[in-house]
Amino acid sequence: MRMLKTVALAATVLATLVGGAVAQDITKVRIGTEGAYPPFNFQDANGELKGFDVDIAKALCAEMKVECEFVVQDWDGIIPALLAGKFDAIIASMSINEERKKSVAFTNKYYNTPPAVAVPKDSPVTGITAEDLKDLAVGAQSSTTHSTYAEQYLTQSDVKLYPTADEYKLDLENGRLDAVVDDVVVLSDWVESEAGACCKIVGTITPVQEIHGEGAGIALRKEDTALQEKFNAAIEAIRQNGTYETINKQYFDFDVYGG
Missing domain, CATH: 3.40.190.10 (Periplasmic binding protein-like II)
Incomplete structure (x- = not known):
């Protein structure tokens, strides 16, 4: 031994x-x-x-x-x-x-780069606070800082998580979501493309250090x-x-x- x-x-x-x-x-x-x-x-x-x-x-x-x-x-x-x-x-x-x-x-x-919120172009939503998104279906990619933020701060929203960004984009485009949370660059790139013509960015979120790092x-x-x-x-x-x-x-x- x-x-x-x-x-x-x-x-x-x-x-x-x-x-x-x-x-x-x-x-x-x-x-x-x-x-x-x-x-x-x-x-x-x-x-x-x-x-x-x-x-x-x-x-x-x-x-x-x-x-x-x-x-x-x-x-x-x-x-x-x-x-x-x-x-x-x-x-x-x-x-x-x-x-x-x-x-x-x-x-x-x-x-x-900071996180942001995107919504359909005809949405009445004009802000990014928890109150602005109250009672709405909000999408985010799972296992990301954005999903963590949504689950911790948007507690009065119906937060739905997706394996990829493409999937939440499709649901927002087709009316199955009211808003999505992701990096502002990712959302900007999308809404400026033909695929994202349905939607717009309503504002950026001030990063939370313990979540967004x-x-x-x-x-x-x-x-x-x-x-x-x-x-x-x-x-x-x-x-x-x-x-x-x-x-x-x-x-x-x-x-x-x-x-």
Whole structure:
């Protein structure tokens, strides 16, 4: 028994040393993203991943001089998939907040935009408060900061949760919802498109720190500290060398990095 314990301890130490060496010599990073959250991440008609998250990920990998491999993963299972080793990092507009920090580590933010409320164009709703949305059916994507906000703050509304943003958009368009809550950029991109011509944004919500956190960051396994440091350095580098600005201008007419 004593010998077995010694062997086990030696194996653990060796694995730690080897793991540390590998962590310092990262050559490929597998990135998990949803692929269903335009304009941040989505798949085009050919199934190719596009969007701000995707372009930022590619720029970060280039800065780190590593190969990028993308893995499409449903949002609800994206953190469990990271922890199970399906990929090495999540770059999918994931807000940094205390609840998620219990399971994963985060890099510094790479953008920060507020939540908003959208309604049908003929809706009498003109505000975004709990009183404005009282007794109304309000949709949000499940397992997001927006669904958490809706459930905690819109307690007099009939909150309905959806696996993807596309599904709540369809229900709002078809009259099965009175309003939806999501990121202002996501909703703006939609209502300005032909698909979202049915609807309008009535206002932005002041972020609640404990729910919405400090912006969107890259989620990693807690033990992957070397990768976290590399990503943080790369985020700072692309902000400084103009790469971030170039990507930003392809999608937005303002700096989504935020204050």
